[in-house]
Each structure stands twice: as C-alpha cells, then as structure tokens.
Amino acid sequence: MNWLKNTLGSSVGKKLMMALTGLSFCGFxxxxxxxxxxxxxxxxxxxxxxxxxxxxxxxxxxAEFILLSLAAVHVLTGLTLFYQNLSARPKRYMVNKSAGGRTVGSQTMPYTGLLLLAFIIFHIQNFHLADKTHQTIYDIVSNSFAQPEYVIVYILAMIIAAIHVSHGFWSAFQTLGANHPKYMPLIKSVGVVFSLLVGAGFGFIPIYISLIA
Known part of the structure; x- marks a missing residue:
C-alpha cells in the first residue's frame, strides 16, 4: 500500500485524482x-x-455519497495543487505573458472551481434540501425560476461551468496519457463542444421555465 500512498501523495498522483474525478463529474x-x-x-x-x-x-x-466523496477529493486536491503552485512561485512575474496554448479556462480553473462549489451548495439547498411536504419538485423549480435573480444566478453559473469544463475535459485526458498529436486535437474539440452543451443546455432550462411559469 506504500506505493499507492506515495503515488497519491505526489504531484502526478494528485493530478491523476483530479482527472478521474473530473471526468466522473462530466459523466454525471x-x-x-x-x-x-x-x-x-x-x-x-x-x-x-x-x-x-x-x-x-x-x-x-x-450514489449521492459517492458524488460527495468525489467532490471532496476533487476540491481538496485542486486546492492543494493550487497552493503548491503558488508556493513554488511566490512572486508574480513582472510581465504576465500568455504562454502558448493558455486559455481563459486554463488560467481561471481554481477560481471557476470555487465559484462552482459555491453554486453547487446553493443548488442543493434550494432544490435537493427544499421542503417537499406541500409542493412537488416541479413546483420548487418553477417557483425558483419565476424569480429573475435566480435565473441570472443559474445562467452565470452555467457560463462558469462551461469555462471550467472547456479546459478540464481535455486536460484530464492529457493527464491520463492521451496527449498524442493524432488524438489531442479531436479530444480538445470534443471538450469544447461538451462545454458549450453544458453551458447552453443547462443555461436554457431556467430561461424556459421562467417563460412558462
């Protein structure tokens, strides 16, 4: 078991956990x-x-327990890697040049991740933990999205999710060893399409419900 402990404790092991948990959430x-x-x-x-x-x-x-466990691993590992990266470079460069291949998604991963964590907590409180004694889950969704502020929050959250996924998707495959000139362009393209579907698909739901509520 020492090899497992050493692997998961290393930077490579942490990135591997991020990749596996991240792809699991893409499936979810x-x-x-x-x-x-x-x-x-x-x-x-x-x-x-x-x-x-x-x-x-x-x-x-x-299933909910597994999802919560994966979320805890993903968040804690991500924060650990972010802290280690900051510790390795405590001072910012005088000139912040965009390295080749860097995108908005790659530059903002820790921040979009934390914003998504806050949104998930908000989402669970408003839907999963809502009192269903005298109302159905559809009533809860309909009543929530009848309020413009809820619609705005959810649309912004889905934009953030799309940005996060746009980098996280292909980066996970890269970590798992799929970084090949033949396959990576396709994986990146699939990642972009998937991120757009996440943002537009989930983002359209509150708009639709608000219009018919």
Whole structure:
C-alpha cells in the first residue's frame, strides 16, 4: 500500500485524482442533463422522473455519497495543487505573458472551481434540501425560476461551468496519457463542444421555465 500512498501523495498522483474525478463529474453532468430534459415534457413527466429516482431508495443515497466523496477529493486536491503552485512561485512575474496554448479556462480553473462549489451548495439547498411536504419538485423549480435573480444566478453559473469544463475535459485526458498529436486535437474539440452543451443546455432550462411559469 506504500506505493499507492506515495503515488497519491505526489504531484502526478494528485493530478491523476483530479482527472478521474473530473471526468466522473462530466459523466454525471451528462446523466443529470438527460434527466432534466423531462422538464420540457411538462410537470407530470418531471415529477415522474423525480419520483422514480426517489423510489430507488438506498441506491440513490449510495450514489449521492459517492458524488460527495468525489467532490471532496476533487476540491481538496485542486486546492492543494493550487497552493503548491503558488508556493513554488511566490512572486508574480513582472510581465504576465500568455504562454502558448493558455486559455481563459486554463488560467481561471481554481477560481471557476470555487465559484462552482459555491453554486453547487446553493443548488442543493434550494432544490435537493427544499421542503417537499406541500409542493412537488416541479413546483420548487418553477417557483425558483419565476424569480429573475435566480435565473441570472443559474445562467452565470452555467457560463462558469462551461469555462471550467472547456479546459478540464481535455486536460484530464492529457493527464491520463492521451496527449498524442493524432488524438489531442479531436479530444480538445470534443471538450469544447461538451462545454458549450453544458453551458447552453443547462443555461436554457431556467430561461424556459421562467417563460412558462
């Protein structure tokens, strides 16, 4: 077990954990968005989807535990790497030149990550932990997005998510060893398309609900 401890304790090991947990969340976003598409089919369809998930009982609880664990690993590892990078270069360069290949996503990863963490906490409080005694999950979503400030917050959060994913997606594959001239351009293109789908797909939902609420 020492080799595992040493690997995960190294910079390479931490980047590997970031890659694996990051791709796991890309998978979760895909499944989550597919489920949210039932919103476009109306109240009964979305409540039926939510009811089906709830009926899974302990399986959903276990899945939520796994997601929370992955989130903790991703956030703590990311913060550790960010701190180590700052410690290695305590003073900023006099001239901040953009290195080849650097993008808005790559330059802002720690900051967009923290903003997304704050949004996820906000999202859980407003939907997952909301009182459902006298209202359905569709009612909660509809009432929330009837408020313009909620719509703005969610759209901004999805823009931030798209920026974060645009770099994180291909960077994860690079960390896993897919950094090959033949494949990396395609992976980067897929990452850009996926980030746009995340931003536009999730971002359109509050707009749509606000218009029909």
């Amino acid at each position: 976003l895909t499944v989550h968005f597919a489920g949210n598409l039932t919103l476009f089919r109306g109240k009964d369809a979305f409540n039926g989807y939510a009811g089906h998930l709830h009926s899974l009982g302990s399986l959903i609880t276990f």
